[in-house]
Amino acid sequence: MSRMPIGIFDSGVGGTSIWKEIESLLPNEDIIYLADSKNAPYGKKSKEEILKLSIKNTEYLLERGCKLIVVACNTATTNAIDYLRKNYKVPFIGIEPAIKPAALQSESKIVGILATKGTLSSSLFHSTSENHASGIKIIEREGEGLVPLIEKGELQSVELKKLLHRYLQPMLKEGIDYLVLGCTHYPYLIPLIKEIVPEKVKIIDSGEAVAKQTKAILEKNKIVNPSVIKGEHTLYSNVDSNVLKCLAVKEGVTTKVSFLDF
Known part of the structure; x- marks a missing residue:
């Protein structure tokens, strides 16, 4: 399980700010990032809508074998993370204002x-x-x-x-x-x-703190990737991925950005 990827989802491209912090602290981890830009912003949706979208994002990442999921969205964290933690077995890292x-x-x-x-x-x-x-x-x-x-x-x-x-x-x-x-x-x-x-x-902002918490939870659960090779990063968007491609540029990191109909 330690060699499985970290999953990250957000209501759009903004969570790449969190992805960059996690990559910097954990450069050997593989990461899958899911940008639900089609439904952005989550901030104006009802709690029920936010929960439904968060479940959908979580289940996609679990299908890809993610060992830990970062809910890189303040709104999704505050409205859905308690449910996610109670109903799925992997650890979840949430985001809240610092x-x-x-x-x-x-x-x-x-x-x-x-x-x-x-x-x-x-x-x-x-x-x-x-x-x-x-x-x-x-x-x-x-x-x-x-x-x-x-x-x-x-x-x-x-x-x-x-x-x-x-x-x-x-x-x-x-x-x-x-x-x-x-x-x-x-x-x-x-x-x-x-x-x-x-x-x-x-x-x-919360980026550095979230990265440190991600590392701590990986260590606590003994699922840190033991690889000494740079991790693989795959980022998906369910709309035109050009904006995601622009924001996902990070020096020294090979990143694949693709459209995903989800």
């Missing part, structure tokens, strides 16, 4: 969260905020419209820049010193975000 480290390090005690509606309205998000952000003022903002633009590859569009200004300026007026990115698509916006927020505002 509220805890931001709250611990914030000097102004004011933290901004940019996330999808599905994440911000979930019970897991609220319990995480209550447990780890006591005494911290959380400024929540739904990033409506951001994911569809990223899915189109419009990372420098005028519309995207306008949306970011609209969402971030109120947070800056409130005095945030940390901005938590609560969607795996959003790390691709960091260059634009840095043009808007002052240098003193730290931007934080």
Whole structure:
């Protein structure tokens, strides 16, 4: 089982930000990535729809023999991961906004969260905020419209820049010193975000923490790939895969990107 691949799924191309972190930490692991771009964004769907899509993605990855599955989507994690863990035997790694480290390090005690509606309205998000952000003022903002633009590859569009200004300026007026990115698509916006927020505002996402947790769970379950050869990476999209191909470029990593009708 240790030589089987790691599976990753997301509501689209954004989870490649997580894939890159996992590959960097675990370069000898084979990885299968599933981009459900046809149904992006998950953030506006009902809990039932999100669960149904998450089950479909999980079962495809299990059919490919994945030994561990990373739910590289904040919305899918908050709405479906409990069900997945109860009903399937492989380990699951979830994604949630990095509220805890931001709250611990914030000097102004004011933290901004940019996330999808599905994440911000979930019970897991609220319990995480209550447990780890006591005494911290959380400024929540739904990033409506951001994911569809990223899915189109419009990372420098005028519309995207306008949306970011609209969402971030109120947070800056409130005095945030940390901005938590609560969607795996959003790390691709960091260059634009840095043009808007002052240098003193730290931007934080979950990618590195997820990679470390993936490694820890592989070690705990004794399913780390013992190979000394670079892992094979296969990425699938159920729409035109050109955007996925552009975002999947990683120096020194051979990656196959294909269309998959699922």
